[in-house]
Amino acid sequence: MSIQKDTAEPSYLDHKGKYKGIFAWIFSTDHKRIALLYLFSIFSFFAIGATLGLLMKFELIAPGKTIMGPEAYNAFFTLHGIIMIFAVVIPGLPAVFGNFLLPIMIGAKDVAFPRLNLMSWYLYVIGVSLVVISQFAGQGPPDTGWTFYAPYSFRTAGNMLPAVFGAFVLGFSSILTGLNFLVTIHRMRAPGMTWLKMPLFPWTLYATGWVQLLATPIIGITLLMIVAERTLHIGFFDPTLGGDPILYQHLFWTYSHPAVYIMILPAMGAISEIITTFSHKTIFGYKFMVASVLAIAFVGYFVWGHHMFTSGMSGTALYTFSLLTFLVAIPSAVKVFNWISTMHKGSIDLQTPFYWAMAFIFVFMVGGFSGLILGSLAANVHLHNTHFVVAHFHFIVFGGTGFAFFGAAHYWFPKITGKMYDSRWANIGLILFFVGFITLYGPMFLLGINGMPRRYYDYDEVFHAGNIISTMGSWVLYSGLAIIIINLFSSLKSGTKALSDPWGGKTLEWTIPSPPPVENFDEIPVITKGPYEYK
Amino acid sequence: MSTSIETHRDDLASKTGMWLFLFTEMLLFGGLFVVYSVYRYRNATAFHLAAHELSVFIGTINTIILLISSSTIAMSITAIQKKNKKLALLLLGLTILLGLAFLVNKYFEWGEHIREHIYPGSSVLALRGQGDVLFYGLYFFMTGLHALHIIIGLVFIGFVTRLIIMNKINSGNFVLLENSGLYWHLVDLIWIFLFPLFYLIT
Numbered sequence: 001m002s003i004q005k006d007t008a009e010p011s012y013l014d015h016k017g018k019y020k021g022i023f024a025w026i027f028s029t030d031h032k033r034i035a036l037l038y039l040f041s042i043f044s045f046f047a048i049g050a051t052l053g054l055l056m057k058f059e060l061i062a063p064g065k066t067i068m069g070p071e072a073y074n075a076f077f078t079l080h081g082i083i084m085i086f087a088v089v090i091p092g093l094p095a096v097f098g099n100f101l102l103p104i105m106i107g108a109k110d111v112a113f114p115r116l117n118l119m120s121w122y123l124y125v126i127g128v129s130l131v132v133i134s135q136f137a138g139q140g141p142p143d144t145g146w147t148f149y150a151p152y153s154f155r156t157a158g159n160m161l162p163a164v165f166g167a168f169v170l171g172f173s174s175i176l177t178g179l180n181f182l183v184t185i186h187r188m189r190a191p192g193m194t195w196l197k198m199p200l201f202p203w204t205l206y207a208t209g210w211v212q213l214l215a216t217p218i219i220g221i222t223l224l225m226i227v228a229e230r231t232l233h234i235g236f237f238d239p240t241l242g243g244d245p246i247l248y249q250h251l252f253w254t255y256s257h258p259a260v261y262i263m264i265l266p267a268m269g270a271i272s273e274i275i276t277t278f279s280h281k282t283i284f285g286y287k288f289m290v291a292s293v294l295a296i297a298f299v300g301y302f303v304w305g306h307h308m309f310t311s312g313m314s315g316t317a318l319y320t321f322s323l324l325t326f327l328v329a330i331p332s333a334v335k336v337f338n339w340i341s342t343m344h345k346g347s348i349d350l351q352t353p354f355y356w357a358m359a360f361i362f363v364f365m366v367g368g369f370s371g372l373i374l375g376s377l378a379a380n381v382h383l384h385n386t387h388f389v390v391a392h393f394h395f396i397v398f399g400g401t402g403f404a405f406f407g408a409a410h411y412w413f414p415k416i417t418g419k420m421y422d423s424r425w426a427n428i429g430l431i432l433f434f435v436g437f438i439t440l441y442g443p444m445f446l447l448g449i450n451g452m453p454r455r456y457y458d459y460d461e462v463f464h465a466g467n468i469i470s471t472m473g474s475w476v477l478y479s480g481l482a483i484i485i486i487n488l489f490s491s492l493k494s495g496t497k498a499l500s501d502p503w504g505g506k507t508l509e510w511t512i513p514s515p516p517p518v519e520n521f522d523e524i525p526v527i528t529k530g531p532y533e534y535k
Numbered sequence: 536m537s538t539s540i541e542t543h544r545d546d547l548a549s550k551t552g553m554w555l556f557l558f559t560e561m562l563l564f565g566g567l568f569v570v571y572s573v574y575r576y577r578n579a580t581a582f583h584l585a586a587h588e589l590s591v592f593i594g595t596i597n598t599i600i601l602l603i604s605s606s607t608i609a610m611s612i613t614a615i616q617k618k619n620k621k622l623a624l625l626l627l628g629l630t631i632l633l634g635l636a637f638l639v640n641k642y643f644e645w646g647e648h649i650r651e652h653i654y655p656g657s658s659v660l661a662l663r664g665q666g667d668v669l670f671y672g673l674y675f676f677m678t679g680l681h682a683l684h685i686i687i688g689l690v691f692i693g694f695v696t697r698l699i700i701m702n703k704i705n706s707g708n709f710v711l712l713e714n715s716g717l718y719w720h721l722v723d724l725i726w727i728f729l730f731p732l733f734y735l736i737t
Contacts, residue, residue, distance in 0.1 A: 183548050187545055
C-alpha cells in the first residue's frame with residue numbers, strides 16, 4: 001500500500017511492530033499513531049457534544065417544554081460544555097495535528113518524550129470517562145454548567161465529584177502534552193532551523209505549550225479545592241464558612257480565559273500554513289506573526305476579569321481588565337491583516353482548505369468584534385449572561401477553532417492518509433456547514449441584545465422567531481457536518497493516491513512521502529532557508 | 536511500535552522537561568498561596584491567633600529534616616558522578632529515612648489537632664468562627680497536599696535507588712537521579728514557604 005515505491009521504509013500505517021491489531025495502536029509511542037488515537041477519540045466525543053447541542057436547539061424551537069424539562073436541559077448544557085471545552089477544543093488542534101505534524105515540521109523523528117505522549121492520551125481517555133460516568137452514577141447528572149461555579153457546585157445534589165475530578169485529569173493530560181511540545185521544540189529542531197526559520201504552526205504550538213503549562217495548574221488546584229469542599233467540608237468558597245465564591249470565579253477564569261488561547265492559537269497557526277500554501281507566496285510579516293502569537297499568549301493571562309464584570313470588582317479593576325481586553329485585539333488584528341496581505345498578489349489556488357481559511361477569517365472577525373462589545377463595561381452589563389455571549393464564544397471557539405480544525409483536516413488529509421478527498425463533496429459540506437453556522441448563531445446576537453438569557457430551557461414568546469431560525473440553522477449545520485465527515489471517511493477507501501506534495505507546500509512535511517514513513521525522515525534535513533520561500 | 540525507532544538519549548531534554556514540570560507544581564501551590572493571602576488579609580486577627588496554636592518546635596524540626604534531606608540527595612548525585620555507588624545508596628537511604636521522619640512528625644502534629652477536634656468539618660472548629668475555619672482548612676489542605684508530594688517524592692527516590700542497585704543508573708547515566716533530586720528540592724522549597732506562612736508569621 002506504500003505510495004512511493006522508491007522508498008524502502010514502510011509507512012507508519014503499514015509498519016509491523018511488536019503488537020498486533022488494536023494493540024499496535026494503543027501501545028504505540030509513534031507520534032503519528034497517537035495523533036490518530038486522539039483524532040478518533042476527540043471525534044467520538046465531538047459527536048456526542050454536537051448531538052447534545054442539536055437536542056438543546058430542538059428544545060428551544062418553541063417556548064415551554066418541547067422535548068425536555070429544566071433538569072434535563074441543565075444537565076445537557078453542562079455535559080455539552082464540559083465535553084466540548086475540556087475534551088474537544090482544548091486538546092483538538094494541538095493533540096491531533098500538533099502531535100502528527102510538529103515533529104515533522106521541525107525535522108525530528110518523534111516528540112521528546114514518546115512514552116509520556118502516550119500517557120497523555122491515556123489520561124485524556126480516563127478524564128473523559130470520569131466525566132461520562134458522572135452522568136450515570138450517583139444522584140443524577142451535574143447541573144452546574146461547565147464552569148462549576150461555587151457555591152452551587154458543592155451544594156447541588158448532582159454527581160459533581162467524577163465530573164470535577166475528570167476535568168482535573170484532563171488538565172493534567174493537557175499539561176503533559178504542552179510540556180512535551182515545549183521540550184521537543186527546544187531540543188529537537190533540525191540542524192540549521194533557528195527560531196526564526198521555524199514554520200508558524202510550530203510557533204503557535206510553542207506559545208500554546210506555555211499557556212498549557214502555566215495556566216492549567218491553576219484550574220487543577222481550584223478543582224481540587226472544589227473536591228475538598230464537597231468531601232471534607234473545607235470552606236474555601238462557601239460563604240457560610242467564611243469563604244468567598246467570587247474568589248472561585250477569579251481562580252477559575254485565571255485558567256479558563258488563557259484556555260481560550262490554547263484553543264485559538266494553534267488554529268491561527270494552521271490557518272497561516274493554509275493561506276501561505278494556497279497563495280503560493282511567503283507569509284506576509286513573518287516576524288510580526290511570531291510576535292503577535294507570543295503577545296496574544298502573554299496578554300491573554302491578564303484579561304480573565306472580563307468574565308466577571310457584573311460579579312463585583314473595584315472600579316480600577318474593571319477599567320484595567322477592560323483595557324487589557326481591548327489590547328488583545330491588536331495582535332489578533334495584526335494576524336488578520338497579515339493573512340489578507342499574504343493573499344495579495346499571490347497566485348491563489350482555490351481548494352477546500354483555502355475556503356475553510358476564508359470562512360475562518362470571517363467568523364473569527366465576527367467573534368472578535370462581538371468580543372470587543374462584551375469587553376466594554378457598559379455594554380457588558382446589558383449583555384452579560386444573554387444569548388449574545390453564547391453567540392460570541394461559539395463564533396470564536398466553534399467558528400475559530402472548529403473551522404480551523406476542519407481546514408487543517410482537509411489540508412493535511414493527503415499527508416496523514418495518503419489519499420485525496422473528494423473536493424466536490426467537501427465543498428458542498430463546507431457550504432452547508434457555513435450557512436448552518438451563521439443561521440444557528442447569527443440570530444443569537446439579536447436575541448441576546450433583546451434580552452434573552454442563556455441557560456434556560458424556556459423563553460418568552462417575543463423571542464420565538466429568532467429561535468426558530470436558529471434551530472433550523474442547527475439542522476443545516478449538522479447535515480453539513482455529516483457530509484464532511486462521511487466524505488473524509490469514504491475518501492479513505494475511494495480517494496486517489498496522494499503525492500508527497502499535492503498542494504505545492506514548502507514546509508518540511510511536504511518533502512516526505514504521504515503517508516510518512518515510521519521514522520519520518522531517512523536523513524534529518526539541514527535547514528538553510530526560511531519556511532515559506534517560494535521563489 | 537517503537538521498536539524500530541532508534542533509542543536516543545538527551546539528558547538536557549529530560550532535565551528541561553523536569554524544570555517545566557516544576558513550574559506547573561509551583562503554580563499549583565501558587566493558586567493556594569493566592570487563596571491564603573486573600574483570607575489572611577480578611578481575617579488578620581484570627582489567622583494571627585490561630586498560628587500561635589501550631590507547634591513551632593515540630594515545624595522547625597521538620598524544616599531542618601527537609602533541608603538536610605535535600606543536601607543528602609544532592610550529595611548522592613555527586614557520589615554517583617564519582618562512581619561511588621555505595622555512598623550514593625547510603626545517602627539516598629538517608630534521604631528516604633528523613634522523608635519518612637517528616638511524615639511521622641506530621642502524623643503526630645495532625646493527630647494532636649484532631650484529638651482537640653480541630654479539623655475541617657468539625658463542630659468544635661465551626662464554633663470558633665470563620666477565620667479559624669479558614670486557617671485550619673488551608674492548613675490541612677496545603678500541608679496535606681505537600682505531604683502527598685513528599686510521598687510521591689519518596690516513591691520516586693525508592694524507584695531510583697532500585698535502578699542504582701540494578702546498575703541502570705550509573706556515573707554515565709544519572710539523569711533520573713538528578714530529576715528526582717530536582718523534584719525533592721521543589722518539595723523542600725514549598726515547605727520553606729509553608730512553614731513561615733503557617734507557623735512563624737503571627
